[in-house]
Amino acid sequence: MIQKLRIICLVPSLTELLVDLGLEENIVGVTKFCVHPENLKKDKVIVGGTKNINLEKIKALKPDFILCNKEENTKEIVENCSVIATTHVSDLFTIEDVIDLIKYYATIFHCKKKATIIIDELRNTIKKFKLYIKDKSTLKVVYFIWKKPWMIAANNTFINHLLELNKFENCFKNQNRYPEIILEDLELKQVDAILLSSEPYPFKENDFSDFNNYTENIKVVLVDGEYFSWYGSRLLNAFEYFKELREKL
Template sequence: MIKKLKIISLVPSLTELLVALGLEENIVGITKFCIHPKNLIKDKVVVGGTKTIHLEKVKALEPDFILCNKEENTKEIVENCRKIATTHVSDLFTIEDVIALIQYYGRIFSCEKKAILIIDELNMKLKDFKLFIKDKPTLKVVYFIWKNPWMIAANNTFINHLLTLNKFENCYENLNRYPEITLEDLKTKEVDAVFLSSEPFPFKEKNSLDFNNYTENTNIVLVDGEYFSWYGSRLLKAFDYFKELRNRM
């Protein structure tokens, strides 16, 4: 009898991708942030968050593979996981990186056909979106991910890659990763829209008031952070959301 591969995913977006690849039965452990699909939280063992995990729970599950991400998980978590099982650490910046990862998972988890179907659909939706966005004007934006301190998404992030794809010019593309800024600094920028992400900080409509004294004639927009920061199969739904967002603006 062939032993069923057991996988622990410490990355919410990759957990969702595993399900899309037909590997739900292989998933034995997840994080408390693995909320898609919804049934996983009650069906699988929650081993912690993305920054802190219960190593004893991980060991007890006797996984064959543990999936981590350089941005989401700490170096300490990765090192400890490597002592337990084969650990793969993804590091994604572009859609091309995502496609390469889906191909890799298809190969190592023996689900190549599912992987090809996802990649084909992704490429089709990407091609369609590029036609949609081609003649749209470029808008200057700031993408906030956190409050107190105020933090934004800058260059060398997956978020920035998707902003560029949407013809949203990142006003802080000269900075790296997720820098802290002051709202006062917004006065020095020409900003068409301030994006307030739904995650990791759960910005709400009331947070628009925080910008009253710092932006003038600027659109304050609540955006779904999952579509801008979750890689994998979430991208299959993202392009319809991006079209709706652009039409709203």
């Protein structure tokens, strides 16, 4: 690890990855949503959220690198950050994309040893999970990310990629990204389970009643959105969670 590198990360899941790569001392700025590990929000400067940042705070930190993500940060944020320091924008759709990003960070941040350990563990974890899931039946699901307007994760998303790994067939895979739907649309689908994510909208059990008129004989379950949408080292624990979820369904 090279101590002189100063990093601001505007992507919560990648902030956690940096810590697991041994780069915690290099991190100088984070977002208010960078909640893992818990100590970061009190130890580092909070420069805003993922959609709204304080440019003056960022400038004052004199970063060498600013890490962004195409999905989580706006084009305007990326453009403004690029004026301040070298800005890298990740664009991730699959686990292989995540592995490529870890390799990239390993090179520019000089942490190849820890990166190799994480990559090897991740590949081994996925290999074991694929053996577990291969004989399981395919379940048709709808994955909700927001309420009023009702929004779901569709095709061309990291969430959809992880749904496929779980042998969950996305009932809205013919749509793109994060479309709005009306709940009546559910009546047109043969749905086995409705998955309500813990983020970005914090669904709770009291939201189940919204689906009463559309979900006869359909399971409605809360799912951990971090395991379905966070890139990086959180994936190492995701597949044990996915096994538990499958058993619940």
